[in-house]
Amino acid sequence: MTMKIAIETHDLSFWYGDFQALFDVNLSIKHGRITSLIGPSGCGKSTLLRSINRINERIGNARSTGQILIHGHDILAPEVELLQVRKEVGMVFQRPNPLPLSIRDNVLFGYRLHHGKRGLKSSERDRIVEKALSKVLLWDSVKDRLDHTATQLSLEEQQKLCIARLLPVQPEVLLMDEPCSALDPSATEAVEELVWDLRDQFTIVLVTHNMAQARRASDECIFMLLGKVIEHSETGEMFVNPSCQETADYIEGRYG
Amino acid sequence: MSDSVPAASQSNRGDDFDRRDAAWYVDRLVHLLVFLGGVSAILFILGIFVFITREGLGYLTASFSPSEFFGSIEWRPTSDTKPTYGILALLTGTAAVSGLAMVVAIPFSLGAAIFIGELSEGKTREILKVLVEMLAAIPSVVWGFIGLSIMNPFIIDAFDVPVGLNVLNAGLILGLMAAPIMTTIAEDALKAVPDHYREAAEAMGATRWQVIFRVVLPTAKNGLVAAVLLGVGRAFGETMAVLMASGHSVNMPTSPFDSVRALTATIAAELGETAHGSEHYRVLFTIGIFLFLITFCINLIADLIVRGIRKK
Numbered sequence: 098m099t100m101k102i103a104i105e106t107h108d109l110s111f112w113y114g115d116f117q118a119l120f121d122v123n124l125s126i127k128h129g130r131i132t133s134l135i136g137p138s139g140c141g142k143s144t145l146l147r148s149i150n151r152i153n154e155r156i157g158n159a160r161s162t163g164q165i166l167i168h169g170h171d172i173l174a175p176e177v178e179l180l181q182v183r184k185e186v187g188m189v190f191q192r193p194n195p196l197p198l199s200i201r202d203n204v205l206f207g208y209r210l211h212h213g214k215r216g217l218k219s220s221e222r223d224r225i226v227e228k229a230l231s232k233v234l235l236w237d238s239v240k241d242r243l244d245h246t247a248t249q250l251s252l253e254e255q256q257k258l259c260i261a262r263l264l265p266v267q268p269e270v271l272l273m274d275e276p277c278s279a280l281d282p283s284a285t286e287a288v289e290e291l292v293w294d295l296r297d298q299f300t301i302v303l304v305t306h307n308m309a310q311a312r313r314a315s316d317e318c319i320f321m322l323l324g325k326v327i328e329h330s331e332t333g334e335m336f337v338n339p340s341c342q343e344t345a346d347y348i349e350g351r352y353g
Numbered sequence: 354m355s356d357s358v359p360a361a362s363q364s365n366r367g368d369d370f371d372r373r374d375a376a377w378y379v380d381r382l383v384h385l386l387v388f389l390g391g392v393s394a395i396l397f398i399l400g401i402f403v404f405i406t407r408e409g410l411g412y413l414t415a416s417f418s419p420s421e422f423f424g425s426i427e428w429r430p431t432s433d434t435k436p437t438y439g440i441l442a443l444l445t446g447t448a449a450v451s452g453l454a455m456v457v458a459i460p461f462s463l464g465a466a467i468f469i470g471e472l473s474e475g476k477t478r479e480i481l482k483v484l485v486e487m488l489a490a491i492p493s494v495v496w497g498f499i500g501l502s503i504m505n506p507f508i509i510d511a512f513d514v515p516v517g518l519n520v521l522n523a524g525l526i527l528g529l530m531a532a533p534i535m536t537t538i539a540e541d542a543l544k545a546v547p548d549h550y551r552e553a554a555e556a557m558g559a560t561r562w563q564v565i566f567r568v569v570l571p572t573a574k575n576g577l578v579a580a581v582l583l584g585v586g587r588a589f590g591e592t593m594a595v596l597m598a599s600g601h602s603v604n605m606p607t608s609p610f611d612s613v614r615a616l617t618a619t620i621a622a623e624l625g626e627t628a629h630g631s632e633h634y635r636v637l638f639t640i641g642i643f644l645f646l647i648t649f650c651i652n653l654i655a656d657l658i659v660r661g662i663r664k665k
Contacts, residue, residue: 155555184558196550198571
């Protein structure tokens with residue numbers, strides 16, 4: 098099975114001030130699949146995820162070495178514009194974080210950043226909004242209240258909206274940082290199903306604390322420990338037949 | 354281990370459930386003191402209002418004519434033949450000075466708040482915050498002094514006008530006076546915007562300025578309006594600096610270079626020279642009531658707006 102590689106890292110190390118969070122991470126993540134990052138708290142899985150669209154540079158004293166290649170282009174290179182990187186690499190956060198704008202403006206927010214505010218006909222605008230919201234199965238429930246504030250939606254709807262607002266700029270990669278941890282079980286199921294349906298068109302990287310979720314909702318798993326990648330394999334393989342003792346111990350709940 | 358713990362005699366357990374120790378009395382005492390503090394604040398404000406109303410009431414009920422009081426520009430309280438009490442010129446003076454002050458203060462304070470709250474980091478931010486708070490602590494008479502001895506000759510030179518004590522001078526001074534408090538409140542409003550909004554916008558590729566302009570400012574809108582209103586209230590009620598910098602002459606201003614007189618300054622300058630209980634004395638108190646009501650309304654609106662934010 099040959100699949101296109103979407104994300105590669107070469108000797109990626111990352112520091113918060115003096116604290117080293119990632120050690121020489123080498124990975125290749127395939128297009129069209131869901132890849133889970135698992136491991137105990139503080140293992141660096143969120144740091145790795147957040148460095149793929151460089152959002153962890155918001156923290157002043159963050160610093161990295163090595164390369165992160167997206168379609169063969171190093172996004173850590175000095176001439177790279179963050180705006181363009183973040184257009185290609187969308188992110189969904191742990192807590193749903195729609196902006197305090199209307200549902201419509203939330204969906205259009207990213208689009209407007211990348212295409213300018215003017216020159217968007219209202220018919221064109223409505224088409225973009227409908228397409229994005231339909232894709233996340235939200236259109237039918239919100240189509241009559243597109244002008245309502247997005248923060249009034251239920252958490253499940255908010256999280257779906259947060260996915261929908263990434264779609265109009267047609268990103269290649271979707272990063273999800275524990276996207277269901279603030280949701281109840283039925284909402285979790287709905288969001289997982291949605292993510293599963295989106296996987297053909299995107300490269301999805303998912304951080305999760307929940308072993309069961311990693312097992313049922315991803316194609317491949319990457320197990321991390323203390324800032325290093327321990328094991329990277331097919332999800333079925335990892336849960337049935339892990340090759341490292343640490344992985345086996347973590348999956349079976351002996352620590353973490 | 355358990356052997357060494359002396360066994361409590363079971364019969365006495367629970368006998369002292371009604372015992373009140375020192376902490377209980379301290380708690381009650383603090384409760385009472387705080388309650389008195391809160392109530393006295395309300396009582397003082399009511400007391401002040403009752404006092405000015407009582408002093409001004411004699412004029413309001415006897416010879417008060419709204420058309421003269423609000424409609425006439427003749428402020429001649431000491432005329433021997435026929436004293437007139439028209440505050441239109443004074444009111445216009447106050448409004449002109451406060452208006453110009455806001456033109457100066459709004460861009461300054463919003464700019465400073467955005468810089469401190471959104472763009473600066475670490476030490477720079479801390480130092481700037483302390484400096485802004487120090488600016489807010491400068492006594493108003495010092496600002497008046499600056500208006501009188503620095504701005505006055507400067508305006509005369511720069512604009513080639515005979516007098517430098519005018520609307521422009523007082524407006525600039527008041528604007529600089531109001532800016533620090535407005536900056537502090539506006540910065541609080543920006544700080545109240547949850548960081549995950551910024552993070553969300555940045556993750557979609559928004560630049561610093563896009564985050565500020567499209568997310569932070571619209572979210573903080575109410576707090577920013579409240580900051581501006583409190584600044585207006587401050588400018589309206591300010592006395593000493595206006596008295597010193599405005600030229601203090603009764604005049605309907607037609608340009609920024611006209612001298613004016615403010616309502617507050619009129620009270621400050623004249624009250625000491627009036628006979629207690631005279632008509633002039635009572636009119637000044639009537640102006641006081643009027644000022645009190647205006648600033649009360651401005652502060653109330655600002656407060657309601659701020660409450661509006663918290664509810665959301």
